Amino acid sequence: MTSSVPPPGGPLLEIRNLTVRYGKATACDDVSFQVAPGSVYALLGRNGAGKSSLVRCALGEQKADSGSPQLFGEDVWKHRARLLSRVGVVPEEPDAPAAMTARHLEAFCRELYPRWDSVSFNQRLERFGVPQQTPFGRLSKGQKGQVLLALALAPSPDLLVLDDPTLGLDVVARRAFWEELMGELADRGTTVFLTTHDLAAIEGIATRVGILKEGRLVLDEEVETLKSRFRKIRYGNRITETRTEFGTELDAFESVRVKVRGWGIEAVVSNWDEGAFETFRRQDGVEGAESSAMSLEDIFFAVAGEPRGAEKNGGTATP
Amino acid sequence: MRALHLDFSSATPIWSQIEEGMRRLVASSALEPGRPVPSVRDLAKDLRINPATVAKAYQRLADAGVFTVKRGDGTYVADAPPVLARAERTKSLRQAALGYAAFASSIGAGHAEAADELAAAWRSFAARKEKP
Numbered sequence: 001m002t003s004s005v006p007p008p009g010g011p012l013l014e015i016r017n018l019t020v021r022y023g024k025a026t027a028c029d030d031v032s033f034q035v036a037p038g039s040v041y042a043l044l045g046r047n048g049a050g051k052s053s054l055v056r057c058a059l060g061e062q063k064a065d066s067g068s069p070q071l072f073g074e075d076v077w078k079h080r081a082r083l084l085s086r087v088g089v090v091p092e093e094p095d096a097p098a099a100m101t102a103r104h105l106e107a108f109c110r111e112l113y114p115r116w117d118s119v120s121f122n123q124r125l126e127r128f129g130v131p132q133q134t135p136f137g138r139l140s141k142g143q144k145g146q147v148l149l150a151l152a153l154a155p156s157p158d159l160l161v162l163d164d165p166t167l168g169l170d171v172v173a174r175r176a177f178w179e180e181l182m183g184e185l186a187d188r189g190t191t192v193f194l195t196t197h198d199l200a201a202i203e204g205i206a207t208r209v210g211i212l213k214e215g216r217l218v219l220d221e222e223v224e225t226l227k228s229r230f231r232k233i234r235y236g237n238r239i240t241e242t243r244t245e246f247g248t249e250l251d252a253f254e255s256v257r258v259k260v261r262g263w264g265i266e267a268v269v270s271n272w273d274e275g276a277f278e279t280f281r282r283q284d285g286v287e288g289a290e291s292s293a294m295s296l297e298d299i300f301f302a303v304a305g306e307p308r309g310a311e312k313n314g315g316t317a318t319p
Numbered sequence: 320m321r322a323l324h325l326d327f328s329s330a331t332p333i334w335s336q337i338e339e340g341m342r343r344l345v346a347s348s349a350l351e352p353g354r355p356v357p358s359v360r361d362l363a364k365d366l367r368i369n370p371a372t373v374a375k376a377y378q379r380l381a382d383a384g385v386f387t388v389k390r391g392d393g394t395y396v397a398d399a400p401p402v403l404a405r406a407e408r409t410k411s412l413r414q415a416a417l418g419y420a421a422f423a424s425s426i427g428a429g430h431a432e433a434a435d436e437l438a439a440a441w442r443s444f445a446a447r448k449e450k451p
Contacts, residue, residue: 040369179364186360186370203327204368224332231330293330 010073011036012159012191013058017067020053020215027053028064029215035159040185040192042202044300045212051195052092054212055163058193059089072158085113088152088190092163094144098137102130102147106154113155121154128176142173149177153184160184162194166201174201181205199297209296213304223296230299231272233280236264236287249283252276257302268294268302322349325366333368337376345385347444350396356386358393 011034020028028050035041045051056062058069060080069076071083096105102125110116125132128146136144145165152160162181166174178201184190185205196202209226211219219226233253250258253269253276264287272291281289294302323340325333344350359377363370377394380386384401386394423433 038371175367178367182363182367182370183360186363189371200327201367204325204333204366204372207369207371227332228330293328295328298328 009037011070012072013041013193014070014073015054015058015067016070018054018057018064018069019066020050020057020062021065026215028057028212030067031212031215031217032067033210033217033220035191035193036208037191038189039207040194040202040205042206042209043193043195043212044197044199044209044304045195046304049212049304050215051212052163055161055195059087059161060084085155086158088155088157088160090145090148090152090160090162090165092167094141094148096136096144096148099135101135102132102150105136105147105151109151109154115156117154117156121150124150124153124180127180140173142169142176145169145173145177146180149180153190156188157190160190160192160194162192162196164195164197166196166198174198178202178205199300200295203296206296211300211304219303226299227293227296229270229272230294230302231269231291232294232298233267233269233277233289233291234264235281235289238285238287240285242284249280249286252280257306264288268298323362323366325368334372334375334379337362337373338379341376341380342385345396352396353398354396356394356396 013035015034016032018028018031019026031050031054033041043051043054053062057064058071058076060069060071060076060083063077068078072086074083076083100108106118106121110118122132125147128143128150130139130143130146130150136147139147149165166177169177181192182205185192194202194206206223208222209219210217231253233250237249250267250269252271252273253267254271255267255269257268259266277289277291280286322344323337325336325340327333329336331339341350341356345352350356356377357365359370359373363373366373377386377388381388381394384397387397388394419437420433423436428436
């Protein structure tokens with residue numbers, strides 16, 4: 001059925017030194033990462049960070065200036081049609097001919113894929129409550145997204161690509177979307193590559209995240225290790241008779257963001273260590289130190305929330 | 320399964336929170352011996368978390384003898400608490416106790432207060448078990 005078999009355990013999608021330029025502007029700057037089989041990789045970034053360009057290149061819709069993405073171990077730009085038959089895609093803007101109903105769309109798409117599952121397609125639309133005889137153009141935005149998800153999953157894809165799939169959906173439609181995805185992951189263990197701004201929703205879903213900032217991949221890591229090394233630390237900072245150094249107290253934790261507040265210092269650190277914190281809090285001049293774990297959204301904000309160059313002031317804090 | 324709460328901003332990994340939550344539900348008899356537990360699929364959809372995360376927690380609970388997996392049927396609460404060798408049980412208890420003691424100490428609780436809380440937690444399990 002499929003004409004090529006990826007090397008076992010090899011990445012389903014590999015982005016290697018990808019660069020995309022529009023005139024003088026660089027949308028993606030030497031970006032490299034891999035989507036491993038069975039993983040759910042979430043690519044995060046603010047608007048204009050380069051996510052859309054990257055997704056278009058990954059799907060062979062756009063040629064990169066350098067570093068062509070590999071799908072299932074093959075160059076996507078050279079073998080687009082064959083490779084894409086194994087990929088389900090939900091695009092950012094739910095787009096399909098306005099006059100076609102879900103039933104028409106299914107009949108059309110079914111012919112293009114070797115492994116089409118009509119039963120699951122119909123069951124999905126029933127679960128979503130999408131009318132199958134209504135033209136696509138007259139469906140709500142949420143329903144359009146649901147039709148496209150059903151179409152993306154019906155060919156039993158090896159890789160599912162979701163480009164900000166819940167953008168503009170209300171909370172009920174968003175929940176239905178993610179629940180349906182969880183069912184698919186449980187049933188088939190499909191590998192997923194997605195972009196989203198819905199960080200709270202993917203907190204328990206993504207296994208790995210990448211953060212794009214102004215075209216550069218500033219973070220690429222398993223969610224579990226990411227959450228174990230980031231912490232927010234708050235403490236009072238006092239001058240004492242024996243204290244000679246100021247502003248170096250956070251060095252061991254590699255602070256990514258330090259704010260001086262009226263009551264003391266608030267820092268986000270990226271190299272948290274329980275033992276080092278015990279030493280830290282007993283330091284001369286450090287008072288009432290406490291730490292708190294961070295959500296994915298907090299971490300994203302700390303890493304990507306400010307323009308490049310402004311996010312770090314070297315961990316120093318003047319008294 | 321409303322009693323299973325996840326805290327995404329906690330430093331404890333989600334699979335570990337599920338494992339601990341399930342142990343708690345079994346200890347308090349909210350999940351009774353021999354009864355089925357929600358499928359990985361249902362729990363993942365319910366909590367909107369990756370099924371692989373649920374599967375990891377279930378696997379650990381099965382390995383520990385808290386759950387029993389019946390092939391092609393589903394996952395059940397084990398009929399009886401797992402029988403651990405005495406030495407192994409002591410080791411597991413000691414490890415968990417160290418964690419609790421360290422936590423209590425880090426928030427400034429004394430030995431007596433921590434011991435009282437442990438006794439109260441134990442009583443709450445027993446009380447729920449006796450309810451008809």
